[in-house]
Amino acid sequence: MVKSFIHASKIRHAARKRKHHSKYKTLRKLIEENAYKIESSKPLNGKLFKYWKNRRRLFSKIDSSSIYMTDELWFSVTPERIACFLANFVKACIPNGEKILDVFCGGGGNTIQFAKQFPYVYGVDYSIEHIYCTAKNAQSYGVDDRIWLKQGSWKKLVSKEKLSKIKYDCVFGSPPWGGPEYLRSDVYDLELHLKPMGITKMLKSFLKLSPNVIMFLPRNSDLGQLSRATRKILGPFAKCKVLYVKENGYMKGIFCMWGECFFNYEPGTQGNNGVELCSEDEKQEKGETTVATKDKSVDIYDING
Numbered sequence: 159m160v161k162s163f164i165h166a167s168k169i170r171h172a173a174r175k176r177k178h179h180s181k182y183k184t185l186r187k188l189i190e191e192n193a194y195k196i197e198s199s200k201p202l203n204g205k206l207f208k209y210w211k212n213r214r215r216l217f218s219k220i221d222s223s224s225i226y227m228t229d230e231l232w233f234s235v236t237p238e239r240i241a242c243f244l245a246n247f248v249k250a251c252i253p254n255g256e257k258i259l260d261v262f263c264g265g266g267g268n269t270i271q272f273a274k275q276f277p278y279v280y281g282v283d284y285s286i287e288h289i290y291c292t293a294k295n296a297q298s299y300g301v302d303d304r305i306w307l308k309q310g311s312w313k314k315l316v317s318k319e320k321l322s323k324i325k326y327d328c329v330f331g332s333p334p335w336g337g338p339e340y341l342r343s344d345v346y347d348l349e350l351h352l353k354p355m356g357i358t359k360m361l362k363s364f365l366k367l368s369p370n371v372i373m374f375l376p377r378n379s380d381l382g383q384l385s386r387a388t389r390k391i392l393g394p395f396a397k398c399k400v401l402y403v404k405e406n407g408y409m410k411g412i413f414c415m416w417g418e419c420f421f422n423y424e425p426g427t428q429g430n431n432g433v434e435l436c437s438e439d440e441k442q443e444k445g446e447t448t449v450a451t452k453d454k455s456v457d458i459y460d461i462n463g
């Protein structure tokens with residue numbers, strides 16, 4: 159396997175071996191202190207309380223296994239059923255795929271579910287704390303043998319072509335949206351507020367590594383910007399498929415997809431863990447607000463609990 163990644167089951171070994179490097183010193187300390195382990199029954203205060211209340215939706219094993227999360231992960235980790243749905247969806251679209259790259263792996267919510275479906279899953283994150291949490295959570299879910307991790311800034315990794323040795327079947331990213339404040343304005347500016355770069359640059363960087371790209375973005379994202387970024391990079395007739403994702407009837411975000419394989423998807427072919435698909439027409443009948451434009455394919459998935 160590519161040397162620059164560390165195997166999720168061997169973080170202790172990696173931290174010992176590369177002990178002179180400051181980030182591995184930090185990793186070693188985190189492991190020794192068993193840092194960020196969640197005590198599921200202990201409520202969190204302030205703005206994290208609502209995320210704690212929904213903790214079992216984030217990680218279903220939070221009561222029975224050891225789960226690790228930083229404060230930032232509480233509000234940015236993808237809820238398990240959504241991550242599970244996405245991994246099944248990608249598997250249905252790319253049945254012979256093997257290698258998935260999760261660009262902002264965070265606490266491993268998506269990485270873990272991808273590893274249930276694919277044999278090689280690569281997780282990247284700028285934070286060594288997040289890399290540690292992903293590895294620990296993957297161990298709790300018994301999928302650490304299929305995951306390889308790398309700490310680093312996405313900008314630098316892409317510009318130095320550090321990741322291009324591997325041929326990824328799909329590149330996925332759930333980037334930082336700027337915290338829970340992302341809902342402050344009606345429309346989320348994807349060029350201004352997405353971290354670590356705007357949507358156009360981000361999409362370009364993902365497409366360098368695979369023609370199949372998915373991003374999880376705010377539900378109030380500016381779809382005009384999405385359209386413009388798509389055409390600017392892929393040409394005037396290129397499309398982006400947008401899926402609105404609901405959990406328990408409540409909109410959580412959108413999956414934006416680029417790549418032929420995602421357009422040929424048939425819902426019937428997917429083992430979709432209770433995910434309900436409505437067409438855009440059904441959405442209108444139900445009186446939902448619609449943001450479809452003529453060049454987009456917009457669907458709603460409702461993940462009922």
Ligand code: MGP
Nearest residue numbers: 233234235236237332333334335336337338340410411
């Ligand atoms: P939320 O919108 O903060 O909470 O996060 P809620 O309860 O749905 O909305 P509210 O209207 O009651 O405030 C919903 C989901 O969005 C989270 O579970 C994450 O999956 C995702 N999410 C939220 N934030 C702030 C981020 C982020 O910064 N990055 C990423 N990748 N996902 C996020």
